[in-house]
Amino acid sequence: MGATTIDGKATAAAERERIATEVTALGEHGIVPGLAAVLVGDDPASEVYVRQKERMCERVGMRSLGERLDAEVSQSELLEVVDRLNADPAVSGIIVQMPLPDHLDEVEAQERTDPTKDVDGLHPENAGRLMRGDPRFVPATPLGCAVLLATYEIAVSGANIVVLGRSQLVGRPLATLLSAKPSPGGPVGNATVTVCHTRTRDLAAHTRAADVIVVAAGVAGALTADMVSPGATVIDVGIHRAEDGSLHGDVTDPTVEEVAGALTPVPGGVGPMTVTMLLENTVRAARIQAGLPAV
Numbered sequence: 620m621g622a623t624t625i626d627g628k629a630t631a632a633a634e635r636e637r638i639a640t641e642v643t644a645l646g647e648h649g650i651v652p653g654l655a656a657v658l659v660g661d662d663p664a665s666e667v668y669v670r671q672k673e674r675m676c677e678r679v680g681m682r683s684l685g686e687r688l689d690a691e692v693s694q695s696e697l698l699e700v701v702d703r704l705n706a707d708p709a710v711s712g713i714i715v716q717m718p719l720p721d722h723l724d725e726v727e728a729q730e731r732t733d734p735t736k737d738v739d740g741l742h743p744e745n746a747g748r749l750m751r752g753d754p755r756f757v758p759a760t761p762l763g764c765a766v767l768l769a770t771y772e773i774a775v776s777g778a779n780i781v782v783l784g785r786s787q788l789v790g791r792p793l794a795t796l797l798s799a800k801p802s803p804g805g806p807v808g809n810a811t812v813t814v815c816h817t818r819t820r821d822l823a824a825h826t827r828a829a830d831v832i833v834v835a836a837g838v839a840g841a842l843t844a845d846m847v848s849p850g851a852t853v854i855d856v857g858i859h860r861a862e863d864g865s866l867h868g869d870v871t872d873p874t875v876e877e878v879a880g881a882l883t884p885v886p887g888g889v890g891p892m893t894v895t896m897l898l899e900n901t902v903r904a905a906r907i908q909a910g911l912p913a914v
């Protein structure tokens with residue numbers, strides 16, 4: 620039998636057509652949305668992300684700006700770069716790639732980012748608005764997961780969903796989004812969500828009771844087939860680069876595919892959706908900054 624493959628690449632391409640139309644419409648107002656990514660050091664998942672963003676920005680007619688900083692950069696130098704991007708009118712959206720090297724303060728960098736340019740949704744104002752059910756920027760990976768579930772008509776309302784991971788970037792906002800009472804036209808919600816992490820007792824008991832499992836542990840092999848109930852949907856967020864250069868996710872057990880009802884591949888699953896939802900947030904940011912109604 621085997622699981623249905625949830626095609627993130629195709630879904631993202633379709634979403635980008637809509638975004639390209641919005642970019643063209645903004646062009647008529649003389650606005651070109653611009654996305655700036657700050658990468659400190661050489662985290663492999665961030666390298667993949669930065670490359671894909673540059674490619675996809677170009678495809679939809681947006682500007683892309685990469686700021687690569689040495690792994691040894693000081694906190695004040697990092698904050699100066701953020702300040703400069705905040706002040707640059709050609710920059711609509713800013714993301715500071717996570718994780719930062721240990722000597723740098725991620726929270727301070729997130730708080731320094733202009734909240735109207737914080738397309739990652741990590742500034743406390745934006746994270747707070749998501750919590751309150753009135754989001755400005757829904758973080759790109761959670762939004763991408765939600766759009767995939769909606770596109771493939773996987774039941775979310777009333778479903779038991781396990782989110783494996785509680786990071787500010789993925790697990791926490793995804794759990795908020797999936798369990799929210801959705802606003803009309805908003806992404807999926809109304810799920811019963813269980814957030815699991817390294818202190819979870821009997822993780823397999825939780826995942827086996829789930830209709831949907833989102834794996835965002837950042838650990839290869841975090842979910843094995845015995846932890847999945849037959850027919851469940853598995854969304855794999857993890858990104859790892861193997862020695863031979865190939866990419867894989869957190870799900871490495873090939874037999875998960877035999878048990879699950881639907882599964883996102885890596886590459887070609889959540890990753891392309893993240894990039895595309897980031898472009899969407901950047902268009903939104905450009906509209907907000909121009910005083911136009913958000914679409």
Ligand SMILES: NC(=O)C1=CN([C@@H]2O[C@H](COP(=O)(O)OP(=O)(O)OC[C@H]3O[C@@H](n4cnc5c(N)ncnc54)[C@H](OP(=O)(O)O)[C@@H]3O)[C@@H](O)[C@H]2O)C=CC1
Binds near residue numbers: 788819836837857889
């Ligand atoms: N595809 C995409 O678009 C994106 C992919 N990523 C990738 O997703 C992964 C996760 O990213 P991120 O959330 O930032 O990572 P973090 O390392 O910040 O968070 C990982 C979370 O998973 C939990 N965890 C780790 N191992 C286990 C385990 N064995 N069982 C249960 N819980 C576990 C941790 O628990 P605890 O809190 O207890 O430590 C933590 O909450 C990474 O591989 C990253 O590269 C990230 C963003 C976008």
Ligand SMILES: Nc1nc(=O)c2c([nH]1)NC[C@@H]1CN(c3ccc(C(=O)N[C@@H](CCC(=O)O)C(=O)O)cc3)C=[N+]21
Binds near residue numbers: 717887
């Ligand atoms: N502030 C911040 N926000 C992030 O969202 C963030 C981050 N930091 N740090 C790093 C992780 C990782 N991440 C990826 C997103 C897309 C792909 C992606 O496009 N993947 C393609 C790769 C295609 C290919 O190169 O073959 C795929 O999976 O198909 C990868 C990785 C975002 N992250």
